[in-house]
Amino acid sequence: QRGLALGTPATGGSPGQAPRTGSITVSVAVRGPRFRKLKIGAGHRLDVKASGVFVLGIGHGNKLLTDLYNCHLTKVYTVGGLFGKATDDFSDTGNLVEKTTFDHITREKLERILAVIQGTNQKALLMYSNIDMKTQEAYELAVKGLIRPMGKSPPIITAIRCLQFALPEFQLEIHCLHETQQYLRKVVHEIGLELKSSAVCTQVRRTRDGVFTVDDALPRTQWNLRSIQEAIRNCQLKVETELEKTLA
Amino acid sequence: RRKDRVFVWGFSYSGALGIPSFVKPDAGWKKPRRIQPTPYRLETEEKISSAACGYGFTLLASNTRDITKVWGMGLNKDSQLGFQRSRRDQTKCYEYVLEPSPIPLPLEKPQQTRVLQVSCGRAHSLVLTDSEGVFTMGNNSYGQCGRKVVEDEIYSGSHLIHQLKEFDSRVVQVVCGQDHSLFRTKKGTVYACGWGADGQTGLGHYNITSVPTKLHGDIAGVNIIQVSSYGDCCLAVSDEGDVFGWGNSEYLQLASVTETTQVNVPRHLPFKIGKVKEAACGGTGNVVLTEEGNVFVWGYGILGKGPNLIETAVPEMIPPSLFGWSDFSPDTRVAHVRCGLSQFAALTNRGELFVWGKNLRGCLGTGRMEDQYFPWRVTVPGEVVDVACGVDHMVSMVRSF
Numbered sequence: 001q002r003g004l005a006l007g008t009p010a011t012g013g014s015p016g017q018a019p020r021t022g023s024i025t026v027s028v029a030v031r032g033p034r035f036r037k038l039k040i041g042a043g044h045r046l047d048v049k050a051s052g053v054f055v056l057g058i059g060h061g062n063k064l065l066t067d068l069y070n071c072h073l074t075k076v077y078t079v080g081g082l083f084g085k086a087t088d089d090f091s092d093t094g095n096l097v098e099k100t101t102f103d104h105i106t107r108e109k110l111e112r113i114l115a116v117i118q119g120t121n122q123k124a125l126l127m128y129s130n131i132d133m134k135t136q137e138a139y140e141l142a143v144k145g146l147i148r149p150m151g152k153s154p155p156i157i158t159a160i161r162c163l164q165f166a167l168p169e170f171q172l173e174i175h176c177l178h179e180t181q182q183y184l185r186k187v188v189h190e191i192g193l194e195l196k197s198s199a200v201c202t203q204v205r206r207t208r209d210g211v212f213t214v215d216d217a218l219p220r221t222q223w224n225l226r227s228i229q230e231a232i233r234n235c236q237l238k239v240e241t242e243l244e245k246t247l248a
Numbered sequence: 249r250r251k252d253r254v255f256v257w258g259f260s261y262s263g264a265l266g267i268p269s270f271v272k273p274d275a276g277w278k279k280p281r282r283i284q285p286t287p288y289r290l291e292t293e294e295k296i297s298s299a300a301c302g303y304g305f306t307l308l309a310s311n312t313r314d315i316t317k318v319w320g321m322g323l324n325k326d327s328q329l330g331f332q333r334s335r336r337d338q339t340k341c342y343e344y345v346l347e348p349s350p351i352p353l354p355l356e357k358p359q360q361t362r363v364l365q366v367s368c369g370r371a372h373s374l375v376l377t378d379s380e381g382v383f384t385m386g387n388n389s390y391g392q393c394g395r396k397v398v399e400d401e402i403y404s405g406s407h408l409i410h411q412l413k414e415f416d417s418r419v420v421q422v423v424c425g426q427d428h429s430l431f432r433t434k435k436g437t438v439y440a441c442g443w444g445a446d447g448q449t450g451l452g453h454y455n456i457t458s459v460p461t462k463l464h465g466d467i468a469g470v471n472i473i474q475v476s477s478y479g480d481c482c483l484a485v486s487d488e489g490d491v492f493g494w495g496n497s498e499y500l501q502l503a504s505v506t507e508t509t510q511v512n513v514p515r516h517l518p519f520k521i522g523k524v525k526e527a528a529c530g531g532t533g534n535v536v537l538t539e540e541g542n543v544f545v546w547g548y549g550i551l552g553k554g555p556n557l558i559e560t561a562v563p564e565m566i567p568p569s570l571f572g573w574s575d576f577s578p579d580t581r582v583a584h585v586r587c588g589l590s591q592f593a594a595l596t597n598r599g600e601l602f603v604w605g606k607n608l609r610g611c612l613g614t615g616r617m618e619d620q621y622f623p624w625r626v627t628v629p630g631e632v633v634d635v636a637c638g639v640d641h642m643v644s645m646v647r648s649f
Binding site: 107108111112114115116118119122123133134135136138139140142143144145 | 251286553554555556567569570574615618619620621622625627628629630648
């Protein structure tokens with residue numbers, strides 16, 4: 001940072017003369033703070049009732065955000081559900097629509113529904129990926145884990161499994177693409193219907209968004225410049241490799 | 249509590265799936281179901297511990313002490329399911345068995361002996377017990393049942409179930425090839441009998457053998473821990489992780505050691521792929537699983553590496569990412585490999601089932617009718633514990649979560 005001798009000429013010149021050394025545009029006093037406007041972009045949406053990993057881009061990172069969006073990577077959610085009631089917005093804070101019994105529900109029945117969901121979604125995955133399964137290209141993509149819709153598609157669940165089951169509560173882990181959190185709540189509601197009961201969603205928490213996991217995410221106490229800088233540095237390599245792999 | 253279930257899929261008209269309503273609908277509005285393209289639950293009375301798929305028939309066995317230990321369904325024209333008394337005519341035997349029916353074994357101690365394992369070939373079956381040796385039934389035209397060939401014997405409606413006890417030690421594994429049988433004993437020796445035109449009996453000649461005879465060649469003195477066969481080629485794995493093969497090599501199965509298309513003596517296959525844990529033989533292709541959890545395929549047909557790989561004499565590895573391995577689940581490994589006549593199956597340690605190969609009459613269970621050129625997950629509601637592959641159907645034993 002070159003300093004500037006304002007008003008104090010190098011040699012004893014008269015005040016009318018312009019200073020001979022230094023650019024006047026470098027100084028903080030002239031230019032103002034270095035960062036006046038910071039372009040911050042948001043990644044995949046996370047609605048008000050949900051929590052978890054939320055990816056943001058700063059400056060050049062915004063371009064990377066668009067690239068990451070075009071990678072169509074899967075996101076992982078932990079979804080909590082409660083059997084016994086149904087609401088109008090599928091969450092536990094909505095208006096109650098009906099109450100049902102749930103003692104007939106067993107973990108095995110739930111697993112069966114989850115397997116069916118996974119099966120129908122696998123079909124959808126193939127359909128929207130527009131890949132001919134008979135080609136060598138399909139094999140190459142499958143090896144790299146790239147068989148997924150690389151364009152617009154309805155929400156697709158690539159994997160779903162039950163983490164905890166303690167009537168009336170249950171917890172699912174859902175890997176999905178092109179989803180909204182409301183869609184996940186609807187899935188919980190539909191699971192309740194399939195089990196001849198009803199269910200509401202109590203929690204939607206994103207535990208992974210593409211390459212970013214909960215471990216990379218900064219909690220509220222670390223929302224300061226140093227932590228942000230460090231976090232960006234740590235994830236840089238991961239992001240680059242993923243972009244190279246998918247968009248190359 | 250976790251429950252054990254059996255799921256079946258594939259061609260149903262032979263009765264091999266054990267669901268009578270698919271063949272003869274029990275309601276007017278129901279239509280017969282020729283092919284079951286996805287896993288369908290089969291209700292069984294007992295917990296099934298071993299299953300085997302033959303050419304159009306299935307055997308299920310439970311290691312219970314109850315009197316009924318083995319059930320059979322499907323094709324029974326050679327009495328490969330024993331004598332199934334017809335209800336309409338007590339003297340006649342069913343040619344097709346549509347639901348799992350008990351197979352009466354002539355056991356000396358039926359309330360003590362346990363059935364350990366079953367195996368099925370083209371038209372014969374083997375049942376392994378813990379203390380009464382091996383029981384064989386079905387077609388014996390080539391001595392595959394381990395008894396003398398009787399000229400003009402009529403196998404349909406036969407009550408004959410033969411018992412084999414003369415081995416150097418207790419038999420711990422029985423394997424059926426197409427028309428031959430392999431027996432592996434506790435001491436690590438292998439015996440064979442049956443059709444030998446491709447050298448699949450490994451006894452140094454190409455004739456039939458009607459008495460189980462010990463194999464030598466490169467496996468003499470070697471402690472064999474697993475044998476496999478389904479067509480006319482055979483593979484054996486030793487305790488040190490070496491692979492030995494004999495039998496048909498028309499499809500490059502043994503081309504790594506010889507150019508001849510028939511090998512009638514066990515030969516060591518000098519593959520440099522690491523210590524082998526398990527091997528499985530199909531009709532034209534073979535698959536092995538190494539200690540590290542890698543899957544290697546070779547032979548001819550749809551091998552699992554895309555449509556471009558049709559044949560190879562040297563094993564090629566299938567990338568673990570196709571079995572669910574990824575950066576986010578690095579502990580996922582293949583635990584078992586199985587082979588049908590023209591399809592392969594792999595079970596992972598997460599209880600997932602992956603299949604690939606020719607999708608003959610929906611036998612892959614993927615829900616689609618197209619062939620599958622690389623491993624694809626089969627949606628099963630539960631943790632898949634074991635799977636048996638046949639020609640056009642498969643049976644799996646699943647544990648609910």
